[in-house]
Amino acid sequence: xxxxxxxxxxxxxxxxxxxxxxxxxxxxxxxxxxxxxxxxxxxxxxxxxxxxxxxxxxxxxxxxxxxxxxxxxxxxxxxxxxxxxxxxxxxxxxxxxxxxxxxxxxx
Numbered sequence: 001x002x003x004x005x006x007x008x009x010x011x012x013x014x015x016x017x018x019x020x021x022x023x024x025x026x027x028x029x030x031x032x033x034x035x036x037x038x039x040x041x042x043x044x045x046x047x048x049x050x051x052x053x054x055x056x057x058x059x060x061x062x063x064x065x066x067x068x069x070x071x072x073x074x075x076x077x078x079x080x081x082x083x084x085x086x087x088x089x090x091x092x093x094x095x096x097x098x099x100x101x102x103x104x105x106x107x
Contacts, residue, residue: 010058014041019057032057 009019009032017036024031024046032053033044047053 007054009054010060012036012039012041012043013060014043015039021054 009021011018012034015034015036017034017039019032020035022031022033023029027046029046029048030050030053031044031046034042045053045057
């Protein structure tokens with residue numbers, strides 16, 4: 001595949017922004033990245049084979065199939081879950097009586 005062949009890239013799978021394709025001459029690699037400068041995940045893929053990285057970027061798990069897998073997965077047990085101690089009645093500047101390892105530093 002040649003760089004000038006038009007291939008529609010799917011948007012970022014995390015924020016939905018358009019994908020951006022660039023060539024890094026220093027590394028002799030093609031890059032596909034999220035075009036949103038502050039995407040929380042900043043996904044990218046790089047390589048020498050432009051056709052391969054385009055195909056890889058555009059590969060997505062089918063949403064319905066993924067939901068079915070998640071619904072079929074065992075749910076975590078809540079038997080060992082932690083419930084934070086109540087701070088009701090604790091005034092500002094006072095420390096609640098609880099395990100100090102569990103309390104955050106008061107500002």
